[in-house]
């Protein structure tokens with residue numbers, strides 16, 4: 099257009115609050131402001147969803163360079179940009195895109211008055227029950243009230259009563275008085291998970307968000323609506339009234355419910371996890387996760403958690419300290435060699451644990467090493483049919499070719515009394531088809547797990563490990579991305595992070611293994627295995643790195659990319 | 670709910686007016702058809718329309734609750750809609766409403782935003798307030814069924830009701 103000619107890079111110049119910046123053509127005004135560090139308040143806008151522009155919270159002042167008549171030169175400002183003619187009317191920043199030479203004012207009197215006005219309307223019928231609202235502390239209605247509100251109400255009439263505490267699905271409750279009618283939940287359900295359950299009924303100040311009486315919000319991604327609801331209208335039954343959000347410590351980690359490896363934030367306080375929510379990673383899970391995965395943290399609260407190492411004497415287990423348990427396990431296992439010994443590890447183990455299992459196997463020389471296959475139901479969104487979060491790690495680190503393929507022959511050879519000793523890490527063999535008879539015929543059964551499962555009950559040595567949110571380590575997901583698990587809480591009682599257990603076992607079997615901390619394991623692994631070359635545990639970063647090409651794609655991400663290219667969403 | 674064959678055919682004709690992927694555009698015409706046939710829009714009617722148009726019932730419920738022209742409750746034999754928007758209010762529509770109710774034996778004491786219709790004990794008349802009926806110069810105005818009546822002052826109400834047997 100005028101001042102800055104399209105340089106061929108498809109960038110345009112935009113003035114935000116008196117500063118000129120360059121942004122790609124087609125950028126939404128709200129995103130351009132963000133790049134200029136001018137945060138525009140918003141409710142309905144969400145970069146992963148279409149922009150209906152219904153909340154009007156993002157109103158800003160906009161101006162355009164004048165169109166000079168033929169032969170006339172535009173008047174330039176000190177920076178050489180055409181002077182901006184400001185429009186008397188505000189525009190929404192979320193659904194409009196920038197053009198070259200555009201000016202945006204986010205802090206002008208007009209913009210401020212607009213926000214104040216929108217806030218006043220939003221609060222007219224709002225119950226103001228922040229003290230008992232789960233969203234308090236992370237509610238944009240609260241935040242914007244402080245920043246852009248009036249500080250006092252001029253509303254004298256009585257508030258409209260709306261439905262409260264409505265069970266709209268098995269996991270979610272709706273408080274319509276808190277709803278700001280932004281329609282994020284409506285759009286998420288329709289656009290991302292193809293479950294168009296929500297709607298607005300009635301009109302004006304009586305409008306309420308709801309589901310049809312015969313329909314429930316029960317898809318496996320329903321809890322994402324709680325995350326994107328800007329207020330406390332949608333609350334998770336699981337988290338409701340359990341913890342004030344500001345008391346929680348947030349740990350960036352991963353879901354280990356399946357091979358997708360959705361990135362998460364784990365919220366905990368004083369050794370207890372209160373919630374788990376998705377963390378944006380546009381190469382893995384976009385901004386979402388499935389409900390099944392989200393609820394997985396409850397397995398860590400299983401009352402049957404193992405908390406102390408144990409050794410079997412006769413029919414009973416007695417608790418022992420770690421040195422004794424490790425010493426006994428090493429002594430028993432080393433009595434058997436080759437054919438007589440098998441190791442069954444798990445696709446739920448981290449790469450570091452798998453690597454230490456590998457070094458252990460190098461010393462113990464078992465006849466066979468395998469992991470348990472964990473097939474389940476996947477879907478067309480995120481959930482993967484492989485419920486092992488780290489099969490690719492097991493393939494690369496433990497050199498497992500075909501997970502689970504050797505279990506049958508292991509059983510057979512136990513029955514034939516060829517295999518006499520078994521080391522089981524992180525799995526319950528009874529659950530995988532082994533019989534109690536088979537396990538009891540073993541001369542040595544050492545197992546490690548977090549739950550006192552039937553395998554533990556049959557084991558001669560029981561080593562209590564840590565759950566996925568109680569340890570650090572790395573995993574490779576279905577698309578070949580190396581990602582990092584972080585420790586949110588301590589494992590209970592005497593139980594230990596599994597890498598420590600394996601490290602101790604290695605030392606007991608083979609003397610020194612040159613490892614003092616977890617990062618050392620990764621370093622060793624990186625020097626042995628080419629896919630980890632040049633990497634360290636810290637270099638994996640919060641978003642992971644691609645280390646393998648598995649040829650797999652994520653259906654949900656592909657659809658998202660299509661919507662971005664069509665300009666429907668920002669992404 | 671039994672939808673007569675001819676009505677279903679009429680509905681199908683409406684649907685044909687719109688491209689296949691925009692079938693939802695036929696929602697309003699279909700709802701009008703059903704209200705004409707049954708007098709109101711029942712829950713079954715909502716499900717029927719949703720199924721016909723391949724959409725979620727909530728999308729139809731949204732429309733039914735948004736437009737005050739759609740009733741979710743069976744009206745009396747004659748349904749009266751009295752305008753209450755500014756001009757008619759100033760012309761005395763509330764007195765008109767009161768008088769009609771008195772004459773027809775209608776108790777409006779339980780009426781609310783969510784249940785706006787009151788019915789006479791004999792089921793002959795039902796009544797509700799409506800917003801501007803676009804004849805602001807001749808208020809108070811009202812509709813009885815599809816008949817439009819102007820200047821319905823309290824003193825004219827008896828004569829109005831007598832027209833409906």
Ligand code: SF4
Pocket residue numbers: 276277278279280281282283284307326327328329331332
């Ligand atoms: S429930 Fe929350 S996300 Fe849904 S419309 Fe209301 S405020 Fe928006």
Ligand code: SF4
Pocket residue numbers: 353354355356357358359360383387388389390391392480481482
């Ligand atoms: S898709 Fe898989 S990794 Fe993601 S949240 Fe669900 S179970 Fe967890």
Ligand code: FES
Pocket residue numbers: 139140141142143150151152153154155156157190191192193
């Ligand atoms: S964010 Fe709602 S209108 Fe722009």
Ligand code: FES
Pocket residue numbers: 752753754755756757758800801802803804805808810
């Ligand atoms: S106000 Fe009654 S017709 Fe317009």
